[in-house]
Amino acid sequence: MELFASLFNAALLAIFLQNSIFERALGPNILIYASRKREHVIGFSLVIIYSTTLSSIIAWVLDRNFSSWEYFGIVTPLLYILVISFIYILSLILVWRFLPKVFGKIKTYVHLSVFNCSVLGALFLSSQFGESLIGYIGFGVGTGLGFFLAGYLLYIAHPRLNSELVPAAFRGLPITLVYIGIISLSLYAFVGYATR
Amino acid sequence: MNIPKTKARLTDGLVRQNIVLMSGLLIGPVIAGATDFESAAAISVVFSLVTFFSVAVCRLLPRRMVYTVRIIAYALIASALYIPAILACQFLLGEEVIVRAGIYLPILVINHVILSKTETRFFHLSYFQMLLDALGYIAGFVIVCLLTGIIRDILVNSAIGSLSIETGLSLPALETTFGGFILVGVLAGICRAIYNKLTMNNEQLAINKEPVGDDGNRPAEET
Secondary structure, X not given: OHXXXXXXXXXXXXXXXXOOOOOOOOOHHHHXXXXXXXXXXXXXXXXXHHHHHHHHHHHHHHHHHHOOOOOHHXXXXXXXXHHHHHXXXXXXXXXHHHOHHHHHHHOOOHHHHHOOHHHHHHHHHHHHHOOOHHHHHXXXXXXXXXXHHHHHHHHHHHHHXXXXXXXXXXXXHHHHHHHHHHHHHHHHHHHOOOOO | OOHHHHHHHHHHHHHHOOOOOOOOOOOHHHHHHOOOHHHHHHHHHHHHHHHHHHHHHHOOOOOOOOHXXXXXXXXXXXXXXXXXXXXXXXXXXXXXXHHHHHHHOHHHHOOHHHHHHHHHOHHHOOHHHHHHHHHHHHHHHHHHHHHHHHHXXXXXXXXXXXXXXXXXXXXXXXXXXXXXXXXXXXXXXXXXXXXXXXXXXXXXXXXXXXXXXXOOOOOOOOO
């Protein structure tokens, strides 16, 4: 029960308080691309959940054993990229071998959904916030769910944000960023905001 | 050297395809990382060094290598080059600025100038043209990142770095992520409006400059 509570807490932290998009702005470009189609929102989110969760487990092993090393901070991106690449290549081989139909569907965007700031950033955030292996896993799952929440909110607003009602110069990217900013502002209610 | 072509290469990434304000390929570090001038400078230094040298090396990889493997190679090369880049940044700006910029420095190793533009654009150019093109993209990012950092520093801290500027105005919310999203969104809209206005004016100018026929009419537009 305690394990489940830790997992749930870490996931909630990643979904709301440290949301990869609304709070950390990790990969909004990928989110904007994915939010054009419902299948992409679901596909990207599932791939991100899968890669962040598995990568977090290996990242936990690395952090636990090497974090006391003086130069660990400098080589961490290289180590995390090696971890993500290993998961990516192994998973692609397995999907291609055993689920060829799924492979056909995801092959056009799988590289974008694995090699992006959301996945790499989630590993860095896990090392800051996830205290145990369960915390790392929970944070990995929560990052993907948080991405899905952001993607879905953007998907339902997509037609309006690109409609002729928006002035031409602001249509598309600028108004989408303002929209994400407003949702991000509303999520600040969870943590509160104090001026200095 | 073809000067107009060279100029076009540099200005393309700088304005028309600016990766922050026009195409939005790399906006996260500007929105959440460039909260003041010094953090923006750190992000700019690391991005410039990592991207320029990664693109220069990645372009040498054989094209017959499958994309699945090539994208891994791009990311690994960039993360290996991050090590000298962060040491250079530490030397130039100090340890404290790097700590303040946080995770927005290491995540620059996965940026779409390296992962996507190398594939879709740089591979189709000669090596020299590609370097110029990459410089244009890097300059475009650096200008917007520094501009965002300066605006936030002035409006939040009434300063630019260590230089104090008394504005009598304090907007601390601009330092937050939501403030960053709204600020960059507004900057993108203004940039696009100016760009659209200028290109429309240039098109109008080009039409006006077209030779007038003997009958006083301009030649018909090519379809």
